[in-house]
Amino acid sequence: MATLLARVTINEGCEARFEEVARQMYERTHADEEDVRRYEYWRGAEPRTYYCIESYADVAGFLKHQSSAHHHHFGPDFRDLIEGIKMEWVDPIGQASPLAPTNNQPLPADATEQMKAIYPRFASIYASWWGSLR
Secondary structure (H helix, E strand, C coil): EEEEEEEECCCCCHHHHHHHHHHHHHHHHHCCCEEEEEEEECCCCCCCEEEEEECCCCHHHHHHHHHHHHHHHHHHHHHCCCHEEEEEEEECCCCCCCCCCCCCCCCCCECCCCCCCHHHHCCCCCHHHHHHCC
């Protein structure tokens, strides 16, 4: 399993457009990706702040999402709307989430060239302190 939380700050005045693009990404991700477990957007308490929780069956599922046609299609919109983003791999607390633990996984043998290019930026997902609590 691979789960991440993204904290997104939107450019001023771009909230409505961001929410429309997020809705479209949500629809395409859930319609087109078999490895997605959760892909949701949330408004935060601070103005212009949003959160996205993403969970995939494995790292390959995340890489497929990142290299999907719909991600590529909406990428320019997101780049124009987003002031800043912080992505963080997260790990569910056992018995307090239905999701499985997040863990490091090697690049799949059948990875596309685009997945190979993305992997180094996202490969290190397991925080060492999690192991002591599992």
